[in-house]
Amino acid sequence: MIQKYLNYSAQRYASKWLVLCIDLITVIFSFILSYFIRFNLTLNFEVKNLLVQIPLVAVTSLLAFLIVGSYKGVVRHTGVRDVYNIFNAVCLFSILVIFVVMVNGQMNILSQFTIPLSIIIIINSLITFVGLAASRFVFKSFYNKMNSNIKVSKNILIYGAGDSGVLTHGAIANNAKSRYKVIGYIDRDAKKIGKNINGVPVFARRTLTEAFIVKNNISEIIFSIQNIDSVKLRKTVEGLVDLPIVVKIVPPIEDWINGELKVSQIKQVQIEDLLDRAPITIKNSKIAMELMNKSVMVTGGAGSIGSEIVRQICNYDYKSLIVIDSAESALYDLQQELKQNGFHNFIPIVTDIRDKNRMNALFSEHKPNVVFHAAAYKHVPLMEYNSYEAIKINVGGTKNVADLSILHNVEKFVFVSTDKAVNPTNVMGATKRIAEMYISCMQKENKTKFITTRFGNVLGSNGSVIPLFRKQIEKGGPLTLTHKDITRYFMTIPEASQLVLEAGAMGEGGEIFIFDMGESVKIYDLAKNMIKLSGLRYPEDIDIKITGLRPGEKLYEELLANGENTLPTYHQKIKISKVRDVEYAKVRSKIDELCITNMFFSGNTVKLMKEIVPEYISKNSELCDFDKVDSNQSPEQKLKVVKS
Secondary structure, three states: OHHHHHHHHHOOOOOHHHHHHHHHHHHHHHHHHHHHHHOOOOOOOOHHHHHHHHHHHHHHHHHHHHHHOHHHOOHHHOOHHHHHHHHHHHHHHHHHHHHHHHHHHHHOOOOOOOOOHHHHHHHHHHHHHHHHHHHHHHHHHHHHHHHHHHOOOEEEEEEOOOHHHHHHHHHHHOOOOOOEEEEEEEEOOOOOOOOEEOOEEEEEHHHOOHHHHHHOOEEEEEEOOOOOOHHHHHHHHHHHOOOOOEEEEOOOHHHOEOOEOOHHHOEEOOHHHHOOOOOOOOOOOOHHHHHOOOEEEEEOOOOHHHHHHHHHHOOOOOOEEEEEEOOHHHHHHHHHHHHHOOOOOOEEEEOOOOOHHHHHHHHHHHOOOEEEEOOOOOOHHHHHOOHHHHHHHHHHHHHHHHHHHHHOOOOEEEEEOOHHHOOOOOHHHHHHHHHHHHHHHHHOOOOOEEEEEEOOEEEOOOOOHHHHHHHHHHOOOOEEEOOOOOEEOEEEHHHHHHHHHHHHHHOOOOOEEEEOOOOOEEHHHHHHHHHHHOOOOOOOOOOEEEOOOOOOOOOOOOOOOOOOEEEEOOOOOEEEEEOOOOOHHHHHHHHHHHHHHHHOOOOOHHHHHHHHOOOOOOOOOHHHHHHOOOOOOOHHHHHHHHHO
8 A cells, every 4th residue: 555655656746736825834833933932942032013013924834935946846856956946045035024024113004013133033034944854865865765664775886986976876866666775876086986975985996896886785886977988988898897896877967857967867877978089069050051941962862971960060061961772661751751740841852863865853942052971781791792783873873963063063072971881892892982983073073062971881881880789788698790890980870971972061072081080999899898898798698790891891990091191171070081093084984884884783893993093903702703804805704713
């Protein structure tokens, strides 16, 4: 029965009017007690006058409480702010009573209303303030005591005894549904170690051992330090994941709901939190000015990068937004999401960028000023033996959209490329590099400004390694890794999309913008951390299986090709790649030949790609044989060598 009552009471707050009534009773009791104290606990005063004064004091205090609103606070969440409001209400109440007494003294309206000022200013104010504050804390303590007696608690530690840690403890303590019991804080500040904060002890970092955790039955540790750089965060949390506890993290203050931390926002640490790179924020942005009153087209608008570009564009004052993708379901999901978020000024279109006639009709109808080209096939292993499709979309599709941009006088064309286009070792990377080269050729037309952005792997994108590892962990493992020494650069989807938008505003045509992505991440270490962050042990619970490099896969990704250098921009994290000079007429002719050859299934397109991109050397693939073929052999002989 008690359990049922408390569960019910946990779902509702005490009525503010009930709190107001209790406050008025407290004021009246304090006023009577003040008289007794003033007259040495005797009745040496006019009791009749007191009885007349009580209703007037009650009305005056009611007015003060209504003005300040001190009765509106949730009693079981009483904190410093509530005590401050009580103090303000008591001060206002005292001022009003003094005012009434002085006015009555001048006008002699009510002879019984002559309260000694010592009672009003000192005794009653002090007793009333203490009584109101104490009543709230008594009810709060009683509630917490009753609640803690019937709930199973999890013993936890809070890492960080600063302001964020204290607020985290407050959020946990004030949450009616919380099953947490804070055992202590962990901090490196010698001045705090050994002291108590709100009755909770502060321990040194060295105290945090497996024996300490087992002894105190600690199941979780909550990391609550704000404004810490990614390197320190990674090293600290990596030191915690080796312990037999679940590691959680408090979100940044700017993500707190209405400036207050909710227990539901404390999440288990994700691998994204540990990547060795700080989030990028772009200042002095020209994006708003660049997109103002412009018609914008986004190809591949339902993909990982394209959809985020669309989401960010929706926040600007553009004229129209045309979202193109061949994936019907993904485009529908994006459409519904945007509508639910209050965005309606966009046009979703299901079509294929390889259909030049359809694309030409769309360019004629919507007359885009800016084109963001994110449509592409991107999966390296699949494209290695589907070169026809890779060339058709990554080269032919890009060529279609670029040619139409010039034909229809598009102001800017922003191309989304990849670090796999640098010294490519696979078909996908080679097609993206050829697309970059074609865009450079188009820049020579001096009509549309062609701009390229080049970056590494994107966290959480379709098919990326982190979602794959998560699924494998959910299934009980093992995690599959192609090579123990493989490394990759990472960035978040919003950062990648922001870079694309910024490049569109910054670029003057002909640039390849690259991104300072910090240090590359060893995927083997990433896999081990993901296992530990899931509360499992490596290799006892989940093992890592090395499967061997996939066709076309590199051990290490690069952001600059051989012979390329960088030039700075106004943002220290964004640089311009200074590419080597090429014979544009010859390259364009070869690319035209590639598209025609691919279209009619004639000739060897992979060999032709290697001629266009001399640095394209296949790895871990049957296509490596093309790099060994004698240039004097006939196409039939070359093909025979490859098949063998």
